[in-house]
């Protein structure tokens with residue numbers, strides 16, 4: 437049995453920083469990644485091509501289970517399968533959220549307030565926009581603002597102004613409400629900048645690193661209550677790997693709760709149903725699944741061809757409140773320099789010709805669900821149910837958001853790009869808007885929360901990211917998020933990875 441000080445399972449947004457920081461501290465690390473290397477792969481580096489990565493070779497192929505609330509549709513929930521995890525396939529938006537998001541974390545997991553997290557956020561990034569004390573200058577992730585010259589970018593800025601929203605210098609500045617040029621994890625040379633490029637590529641030849649790609653962890657091994665290794669499936673064989681100081685799970689919000697349960701850590705009744713032996717009773721594993729519902733998307737006829745895609749095909753973030761009485765902005769819209777539609781919209785509307793789209797998400801969302809294992813085999817299909825739109829506040833916010841955006845494209849500030857409605861194909865109100873929302877709701881790709889951190893008994897992970905009841909076992913990915921922040925999740929999970937390494941080193 438070969439070994440190292442630590443084993444890290446998963447090389448994505450959370451795992452990559454853990455590996456890098458443990459190596460820098462002098463530890464030896466085995467990194468286990470189920471997918472293959474993404475480094476230097478043209479289709480991964482092509483920022484405008486990210487849509488094509490949502491299925492196929494670089495994706496796990498998971499699905500959300502249908503409900504009547506979304507008209508019985510099954511929704512694919514892509515998760516990156518390869519070095520860099522979902523950072524290698526995602527849409528590259530880099531948005532960290534605001535103090536109010538982290539105040540909610542801090543309330544259940546003390547030590548996660550904005551001021552606690554800001555140093556780690558700064559350590560993540562090299563920001564190429566205007567210098568700001570809130571931004572990082574020499575971190576592994578290259579973060580750039582987009583080229584503002586695209587006609588749709590200008591229309592989004594002007595349209596928001598027409599609707600009375602302020603213009604922001606930076607959504608990652610002190611107040612994101614309004615419209616701003618987005619931030620992207622795209623390098624200055626225009627390539628997608630993955631967590632593998634930022635955190636792992638510079639240490640690939642480090643003597644302390646053993647990188648195993650195409651290797652799937654299937655169980656955490658224990659010596660008493662101490663995690664001492666993992667079982668891995670690689671090249672058609674099962675292998676045992678030893679960790680003398682501990683194991684860090686960073687397999688993401690769907691695979692980490694699976695791995696915990698396969699290792700006997702989970703809800704008692706669930707483990708009994710699956711025929712898995714109980715090691716640690718942890719009722720919260722697989723519960724508290726959250727995601728942002730995304731309208732994908734509102735499509736509009738363009739008065740002229742938009743030309744080739746720039747950047748990730750977007751360019752701005754519009755952030756506003758569906759109801760002025762809300763404390764925190766709950767809606768976020770972004771442009772798409774082309775058509776964008778779930779299959780139910782393709783079936784229902786004519787999307788031929790020059791078309792642009794606007795995606796709309798509820799970011800301060802309230803619906804919650806859970807995920808369950810379909811069986812005790814390590815690759816059994818998952819039953820993943822986020823219960824999108826189950827909280828009426830999420831539905832209402834989207835209805836208001838659709839009506840706002842339909843007005844915005846027709847406003848004077850949007851300019852002459854808008855030439856008519858495509859999907860929806862007419863101006864909507866009332867029940868018609870609700871039907872459109874149910875038909876077009878999809879995932880914002882931000883699933884999280886399935887092994888949440890917190891002080892309460894319902895949280896399987898401590899605020900220092902250790903699995904309760906075990907020694908030498910930590911979680912460092914989107915699973916630990918107790919309450920979904922009103923932002924995209926790549927930046928928050930990178931920050932979690934930075935802090936996880938610090939906790940692992942301090943809490944030996």
Ligand SMILES: Cc1cc2nc3c(=O)[nH]c(=O)nc-3n(C[C@H](O)[C@H](O)[C@H](O)COP(=O)(O)OP(=O)(O)OC[C@H]3O[C@@H](n4cnc5c(N)ncnc54)[C@H](O)[C@@H]3O)c2cc1C
Pocket residue numbers: 445446447448449450451468469470471490514515516517518519520521522523525526527528529530531651652653654686687688689691692695880881882883912913914915924925926927929
């Ligand atoms: C299509 C898409 C678009 C998105 N767009 C954005 C965006 O624009 N901005 C944003 O902020 N967020 C976006 N996200 C979300 C964001 O990328 C994720 O929230 C974040 O990357 C999650 O990080 P993680 O570490 O939890 O998981 P991941 O980054 O998914 O990493 C998990 C890693 O573990 C590996 N793994 C899993 N199980 C095992 C196992 N048993 N053994 C070995 N390895 C295993 C996986 O292959 C993967 O590499 C998007 C996600 C997707 C998929």
